[in-house]
Amino acid sequence: MRKTPMIVLLWIAVLIVWGVGYYAYNIGKPLLGGDSRTAPEVNVSSAGGEGGSGINGKTVFNAQCAACHQANGQGVPGAFPPLAGSKWVVAARDIPIxxxxxxxxxxxEVKGQTYEGMMPAFKGTLSNDEIAAVLSYIRQEWGNQAEPITGAQVEEHQAGVGERGPWSADELKETYQAP
Ligand code: HEC
Structure with a gap:
């Protein structure tokens, strides 16, 4: 068998020193790999727990709504309407429900801009209590002010409308005297 060439051994040594050194250099530093996201902050005392269900509305919002409406409720101009300052959010409870x-x-129309998109139904994804918690959260966040919504009220709505597809803004106006 031939002896391993010196240059190969040297190269292996360099790699080991670099690897161990890199690891040692990063001990104690926060992990900033990937896209550097940190876990969403969980606000245990938010108003979202209203209704006695104990479900945190902010947690539901960040998981289910923030991708489109953004964590700050400002939406994305031209694509996803804002919830902060929206009359639909603080309207009579049947409307946001x-x-x-x-x-x-x-x-x-939201805050003077017309959006023409598709807001998915959440009845299959979220329980009535979760819908109530997330609605209570958006009705009391970002300066919005409206009374919270309970799971029983969502259930009442469900019993009233039955199985149905998405609403249009005009239909909401006719049915619930929308804003
Ligand atoms: C896939 C993207 C998407 C997700 C996820 C989403 N929405 Fe929407 N939402 C929209 C779009 C688009 C509209 C406007 C629909 C239209 O043009 O008729 C809208 C409209 C609304 C409106 C009425 C208009 C306004 O800005 O006040 C409310 C209230 C609302 N969404 C709340 C929520 C809540 C609460 C969640 C989470 C449970 C959520 N949305 C999740 C896309 C989304």
Missing amino acids: AIVHDGLQGPV
Whole structure:
């Protein structure tokens, strides 16, 4: 058998020193790999727990809504309407319940801008208590002020409308005297 060439041994040594050195250099430093996201902050005392269900509305929001409406509730201009300062969010409770429970489709005006998109229904994804918690959260966050919503009220809505597809803004206006 031939002896391993010196240059190969030297190269292996360099790699080991670099590897161990890199590891040692990073001990105690926060991990900033990947896209550097940190776990979402969980606010245990948020108003989202209203209704006695103990479900945190902010947690539901960050998991289910923030991708489109953004964590700060500002939405994305031209694509996803803002929830902060939206009259739909703080309207009579059947309106935001209908939007999140059954979905919304077609043109809708929010803060002077018209959006024409598709808001998915959450009745299959979230329980009535979760819908109530997330609605209570968005009705009391970012300066919005409206009374919280309970799981029983979502259930009442469900019993009232039955199985149905997404609403349009016009239909909401006719049915619930929307804003
Ligand atoms: C896939 C993207 C998407 C997700 C996820 C989403 N929405 Fe929406 N949402 C929309 C779009 C698009 C509209 C506008 C629909 C239209 O044009 O008719 C909308 C409209 C709304 C409206 C009425 C308009 C306004 O800005 O006030 C409310 C309230 C609302 N969404 C709440 C929520 C809540 C609460 C969640 C989470 C449970 C959620 N949305 C999740 C896309 C989304």
